[in-house]
Amino acid sequence: MANLWSMLTATRNKGRWDWTDWVSYSYLFLGVFLMFFPVIWLVLSSFKTEADLQRYPPTFLPYQQETVMVEGFDEPLPLFRMTAGDYEGQTLAQLRRVGLQAQMIDPANPAERLRVSIDDREPVQGVALALENYTGLFERFNFLRFFWNSTFITVTATLIMLLVNAMAAFALSKYEFRGRTTVLLLVIGTLMIPQTVVLVPLFLIVSELGMLNSLWGVIIPGAATPTGVFLLRQYMITIPDEILDAARMDKASEWKIFWRIILPLSAPAIAVLAILAIMWRWNDFLWPLIVLTQSENFTLQLALNSFQGELQTDWSSLLAMTVLTLLPIAAVFMFLQKYIATGIASTGGK
Amino acid sequence: MLVILNPLMRIIEIPMMALQRLLGVNRLAWVFLLPNLLLFGLFAFLPVILNFSYSLTGGDNVLLEARPYVGGRNFETLTSCSSFLDPNTCIEDKFWRAVWNTLWFVTLQVGIMVGFALLTAIILNRDIRARGFFRSVFFFPVLLSPVVVALIWKWILQREGVLNAFLDWIGIGGFNWLIDAEWAFAWTVFLSVWAHMGFYTLILLAGLQAIPRDVYEAALMDRASPWRTFRRITLPLLSPTMLVVLVLALIKGVQTFDEVYAFTGGGPGTATTFIIQYIYEEGFAGAPRLFGLAAAASLLVAIVLVMLTLIQLWINRRNVDG
Incomplete structure (x- = not known):
């Protein structure tokens, strides 16, 4: 606690708070709330049962009605606390409900059946995680299929992109050849052509190549990016030419120089690009939406989007699926956030 | 991973060595460029x-040879209005x-987002404890997928959602946020500011940190007020x-599609239909x-994007030269 206080009070004026400090920290903590609460709320909600999700006003933590195993019954029975009537204050288990009446038993004394009015009782509830929201995804939906599709696209597209972009960046940074400036201009030119403005012809080309409704149709068209070429080229230029010359003296082939020397030395830039590529591909939406029309080819993003239409009321599955979709990215972020920040700042996003 | 890649690279080396002998070292550059240029040609220039x-x-018909030539009729259809x-x-x-929605959206979204990003960056640039933590807090929504962002907020904003519960509790009463056209539009702006602000904060913070400290120290010597320092230096x-x-x-605002499509589907009516969604719906x-x-x-x-990108490249060049 003392630590926390000293963290909060330390300012540039050595402990003296002026109003700007108050404003700054208030703003920041408001920001923390606004940025974190929605995600925390999503995660907590995803552990609620369908009945609990429909409760209004909602509770913060997921609750479930407590149950009890009573001798002589196979199923666990829901527990109620009596608030009025003959049994006020007692906790009883419900056998069945008949209209406005319910048949209850005292778990301690299961032989005796008690009839009570349903107005005289309230359910006993405890904090419990509805893990069935998650397990249900694997049983009821093709969740693993979507997960696999997303993973396959992300991994394959990232690898292809790294290789293709690194090769181009190598050529553009380490060779003197006629037409190099033209190629660089062409690469800059592609910056001006985002997928969003060439959707129709891109659709034709992909379908002519027979890649419609195939994961390759999502992977290949975006496999070369101008951002990647520039990012890697910028880094490769800093690798001294002497290393290459030494390797050439030793009769290393150009490909070997690329693969054994340039790529390992560019690892930091490649790591940044890899993280960006993973993020773009995992979160990609519009182009997969156009290419993949059969649900067995859906990525997680497409599946989520189509389920929210179909399952308007089935929030429990939808929320669990949303959490599982953001989990891999959250994991990447936790471990690599330093690279992500520098990577994005240096490339200006996409 | 290397277990798979290493043999693959060795296999590629064989034809590459043959090409090297055939073309010479310098012209081999084109071989290295080929896959990338092929992809650019096929999926960007073509x-x-x-x-x-x-x-x-x-x-x-999607096949070009089966499509009748109509001249400028498509453009006429798009642009024939008595009043724009x-x-x-x-x-x-x-x-x-869609055009007007996009224009409104971009104006509001960019204005609000850059404003808050600047404010956040300035605050983060002060002597703040745990700056790294706060920076990542503002940044992390950038990584979330658009569909996830949309669902998170849909869940909060639904009729019996947590926001309405809170408003009920303080006595204002709830709203059907996404059914009312104006509220739905306002929330799409909010949602996209929430999701993308961190990215611009990061860039602005880097810009602020590049301003040399001694300029500020000089201002402090001259007893410049903080407001004056901000206006005249920062x-x-x-x-x-x-x-x-x-x-x-x-550039990104004009292309907004994913999160809004998943969030409101462009509705209610066409209240949040933006230009890319129009293209998607007409074509696909x-x-x-x-x-x-x-x-x-x-x-x-x-055309709009090319102009914006040219401006961007021009600024970049000027920043580098200056």
């Missing part, structure tokens, strides 16, 4: 050319609604970064598929 043919032809300010007077009223020295951020935000979602109209609209968007 589509740009084909897009013109689509925009000049009609029908719902009122989409109801246009033949293709949905296009103009803002002018930050303006190149601000310009980059504005143009980038505009409805029947008949009006590729011609979609391509013509794409071309108009492309």
